[in-house]
Amino acid sequence: xxxxxxxxxxxxxxxxxxxxAAGDCVRALLDDVCRQNPRLGAYVLDExxxxxxxxxxxxxxxxxxxRLTLSDPVGPAxxxxxxxxxxxxxxxxxxx
Amino acid sequence: MSDRILVGTRKGLFDLRRGKSxxxxxxxxxxxxxxxxxxxxxxxxxxYAALALGHFGNKLWSSADDGKTWDERPAPAFPPKPEGIDDxxxxxxxxxxxxxxxxxxxxxxxxxxxxxxFRSDDHGQSWALNRPLWDQPARQKWMGGGNDQASLHSxxxxxxxxxxxxxxVSVGGVWRSRDAGASWTLEGEGMIADYMPPDxxxxxxxxxxxxxxxxxxxxxxxxxxxxxxxxRSDDRGTTWMRITTAKPSAxxxxxxxxxxxxxxAWVVPAVKDEKRYPVDGKLVVTRTDDAGxxxxxxxxxxxxxxxxxxxxxxxxxxxxxxxxxxxGSTTGGVWLSENGGERRAELPARxxxxxxxxxxx
Numbered sequence: 001x002x003x004x005x006x007x008x009x010x011x012x013x014x015x016x017x018x019x020x021a022a023g024d025c026v027r028a029l030l031d032d033v034c035r036q037n038p039r040l041g042a043y044v045l046d047e048x049x050x051x052x053x054x055x056x057x058x059x060x061x062x063x064x065x066x067r068l069t070l071s072d073p074v075g076p077a078x079x080x081x082x083x084x085x086x087x088x089x090x091x092x093x094x095x096x
Numbered sequence: 097m098s099d100r101i102l103v104g105t106r107k108g109l110f111d112l113r114r115g116k117s118x119x120x121x122x123x124x125x126x127x128x129x130x131x132x133x134x135x136x137x138x139x140x141x142x143x144y145a146a147l148a149l150g151h152f153g154n155k156l157w158s159s160a161d162d163g164k165t166w167d168e169r170p171a172p173a174f175p176p177k178p179e180g181i182d183d184x185x186x187x188x189x190x191x192x193x194x195x196x197x198x199x200x201x202x203x204x205x206x207x208x209x210x211x212x213x214f215r216s217d218d219h220g221q222s223w224a225l226n227r228p229l230w231d232q233p234a235r236q237k238w239m240g241g242g243n244d245q246a247s248l249h250s251x252x253x254x255x256x257x258x259x260x261x262x263x264x265v266s267v268g269g270v271w272r273s274r275d276a277g278a279s280w281t282l283e284g285e286g287m288i289a290d291y292m293p294p295d296x297x298x299x300x301x302x303x304x305x306x307x308x309x310x311x312x313x314x315x316x317x318x319x320x321x322x323x324x325x326x327x328r329s330d331d332r333g334t335t336w337m338r339i340t341t342a343k344p345s346a347x348x349x350x351x352x353x354x355x356x357x358x359x360x361a362w363v364v365p366a367v368k369d370e371k372r373y374p375v376d377g378k379l380v381v382t383r384t385d386d387a388g389x390x391x392x393x394x395x396x397x398x399x400x401x402x403x404x405x406x407x408x409x410x411x412x413x414x415x416x417x418x419x420x421x422x423x424g425s426t427t428g429g430v431w432l433s434e435n436g437g438e439r440r441a442e443l444p445a446r447x448x449x450x451x452x453x454x455x456x457x
Contacts, residue, residue, distance in 0.1 A: 013152065013155070014168075039168065042170070042173070043152040044152070047175075047187070047189070048176060048177055048186075048187060052152065054150060055151055055152070084151040084152075
């Protein structure tokens with residue numbers, strides 16, 4: 001069964017230990033992760049189910065390409081890493 | 097009078113208290129994280145803080161014990177965007193800009209960058225998008241003002257009738273509901289948008305109110321700091337009178353009105369409109385006592401050496417007595433007045449850039 005691990009930065013907000021998850025693509029794995037840890041979903045995905053703009057996911061050493069529907073395949077023995085992108089430092093930087 | 101101010105900054109929520117020796121930072125919550133909206137709900141006594149995390153999205157936290165402990169609640173969020181719908185705009189909350197008490201137990205309205213208006217009737221434990229406003233055809237003409245998407249930033253709940261709402265959108269005009277949001281009318285006759293082509297400058301759906309506030313004692317009196325001047329309404333937003341005489345500038349973001357003297361209002365002027373810094377690098381507040389016929393420039397206690405403090409729309413507030421005013425700036429300054437702005441004191445602290453500032457009980 002694939003394993004999903006999360007950036008340590010998430011631990012500031014909620015428990016996010018690495019966990020085994022069922023599925024053969026990133027979407028299925030994250031769906032299973034959210035079933036096991038319901039608060040986690042809103043930190044990783046936006047309300048339309050897409051990967052948040054400044055979150056990134058690797059399957060092994062491959063960065064996923066489908067950030068919208070998360071269809072990138074995952075092998076049964078692979079590890080998936082949910083990380084924060086370095087692009088996301090600014091939140092409300094825009095002016096009023 | 098209120099002895100407490102909540103300040104939402106780029107790096108945390110600062111809880112200011114007024115003690116014997118004046119105002120000071122008492123505690124800091126969510127240190128390091130951007131706080132986009134704050135509320136001390138007078139009805140429940142709960143505190144609310146909306147975080148706009150750079151990586152992990154919008155979060156809402158609430159405290160029932162004055163900030164000693166916080167619990168996370170769902171943040172306002174859109175429902176799934178229907179497939180095939182003809183709507184080029186994203187159904188996502190960019191950030192929560194405004195949390196407003198709804199006037200009935202448990203009710204809170206949330207205004208967001210992204211344009212959505214949300215309502216909770218259970219102290220923020222669940223949220224629903226107000227579809228009657230979101231589904232207005234005129235929304236397709238809304239535009240971003242500063243942000244990429246429109247911002248619903250002002251929610252005026254009638255003090256005697258919580259079903260009577262006036263809300264404002266930058267850029268999207270002023271809207272009124274008399275039935276708690278079940279139906280809406282687009283108001284704003286008399287507003288002028290100089291940034292539009294000549295024939296569209298009076299179009300109500302593309303007006304850019306930066307902030308709209310109501311007078312507690314006379315909720316028909318609304319004040320608006322607009323992109324193109326200061327506007328006043330005496331009929332709860334249906335018609336507006338433009339005021340351009342305010343010196344040194346009629347451009348700004350925040351506006352407050354005295355709760356019991358509807359003719360008395362304050363703004364913090366800036367250079368219009370792309371540059372956005374205090375005129376001549378001198379930070380001042382402008383006050384009218386006669387419904388906009390004249391304005392006084394109040395500079396006492398404010399930096400007159402080069403100062404480039406901009407005050408965002410939610411970073412100027414007045415307390416329930418009408419005597420205490422406070423505002424915070426993009427460079428982290430906080431100024432406080434206890435006599436209607438005549439004299440000000442600077443908070444002895446250098447805070448992070450300030451998004452919002454609000455008196456609390």
